[in-house]
Amino acid sequence: VAMALAALLDKSYEHGPIETLFTVDEETGLTGAKNLGKDMITGNILINLDSEDEAQIFLGCAGGIDTLGHFDYTDAPAPAGYQFFKFSILKFKGGHSGADIHLGRANANKQLARFLFSLYRAYDGQVAVADINGGELRNVIPGNAYAVIGVPADKKEDLRKRVNEFAAVLEEEFSTIEGNQEVTLETVDTPATVIDADTAKRVVWSVNSIPNAVQAMSHRIEGMVNTSTNTALIRMDRDKHVITVTTSQRSEEESRKYDIAGQIYAHFDLSGARVEQGDGYPGWTPNMNSEILKVAVKAYEDLYGITPLCTSLHAGLECGNFLLNNPKLDMISFGPTLRDVHTPKESMHIPAVDKCWNHLRRILEMMADEK
Known part of the structure; x- marks a missing residue:
């Protein structure tokens, strides 16, 4: 906002006509960008001052859509002769499900389901699930997940052995990426009820097999992700008797975004879930x-x-919505260096502000010279 206002007020340089656009609620739903009137953007060139790395110019962004699977369940009596445990996967790094998806970090929800799936197979289906939850936010790679499970009492020592083996597998697979993860197994009291066996199995099978992480790399920009999906949340609502698995899909191309979202929709539907899909937001193809x-x-x-x-x-970025308003827009995005954005530690590299301002001013001068 400050740089845009400075561009209007600074009398020390020459520029052509400048139109400034200020939006609201960019972080909480793109409300301002989504509700722009069709006649509000009259120019065909747009410089978006909403990027976080000085010396970088952005020329595209991913669009996104959320796809949720709702698994309705009924309470069933806890099976007799079972020992119950809380199995937890903790302290994976997580990260932003867009900006960090290419780093190969572990997804706690996927790893939880992976282990539970292995138990179902090893114990010929003799697994009860009383509780299951995982993840932090819809746009975050989940770093923590847990399930309260029961197995026949005579298998409890074998279960402990399998947990230790699985912890070693995760250490081997992610030793250079993670490093501080924990895999724990705690004995808990036998619950009064568990999730009905059919639903519990469908949830585990579904999360274990659902597509996740990078699906395609960009053919326009080397090293850039084109399409991804993140299995973000598992939430069990005891009052409503439903387990909801929340996923988010991203792509720089609208066609690929809807393709992967359709695959996730079909996956949940085949798993017997009620599927909910949002409207999403558009991408900006480079x-x-x-x-x-x-x-x-x-x-x-x-x-x-x-x-x-x-x-x-x-x-x-809001640029995808701006394109819907005016498909002829020629756009770039840049800004000063920011770190730990949207956290109490958010900071800005002060010298980068001056560099960005000089860059913006020089662009406007050059555009005026070309007229």
């Missing part, structure tokens, strides 16, 4: 021939003697 991109790169090179990194963001 335009490698963008004219404003060429100007911005030249401006940065003139100012600082280096070529900025031109890349895309595997997360949402």
Whole structure:
């Protein structure tokens, strides 16, 4: 906002006509961008000042959509002769389900289901599930998950052995990526009821087999994710007797976004869940021939003697909604360096603000010269 206002007020440089656009609720639903009037954007070039790495110019972002599977269940008596435990997977790194999805970090929900699935097979289905929950937020790779499970009492020592073996497997598979994870097994009291056997099995089978993580890499920008899906949350609501699995799909291409979302929809439907799918938000496909991109790169090179990194963001920006308003928009996005955004430790690299301001001003000067 400050840089946009400065661009309007600064009399020390020459520029062409400038139209500024300010939106609300970008972080809580893109409300402002979604409700722009069709005549509000009159220009065909847009510079979005909402990026977090100075010396980088963004020319695309992912669109997203959430797909939820609701598994209705009934209470069943806890089977006689079973010993119950709380099995937990804790302290995976997690991270943002868009910006960090390419790092190969473990998904606690998927690993929980992986282990439970192995128990079902090893014990010929003699597994009871009394509680299951995992994940932190819908846009976060889950770092923690747990289930309260029961197995025949004569298998409790074998279960402990399998837990230790699984912990060793996770350590081996993720030793260079994670490092501080914990796998625990605690004895708990026998619950009065458990999830009915059919639903419990369907939830475990579904989460274990659902597509997850990177699905395709970009063919436009080397090293950039094109399409992904994240199994974000497992929530058990005892009052409503429903277990909800929340997933989110992202892609820089609308067609691929709806393709992977359709696959997740079909997966839940085949698992016997009630499927809920949101409207989502649109992506912004990178335009490698963008004219404003060429100007911005030249401006940065003139100012600082280096070529900025031109890349895309595997997360949402308002630019996708701006394109819906005006499909002719030629856009880029940049901004000063920010870290730990939306946390109590959020910070900004102060020298980067001056560099960004000079970059913006130089772009506007060059555009005026071209007219």
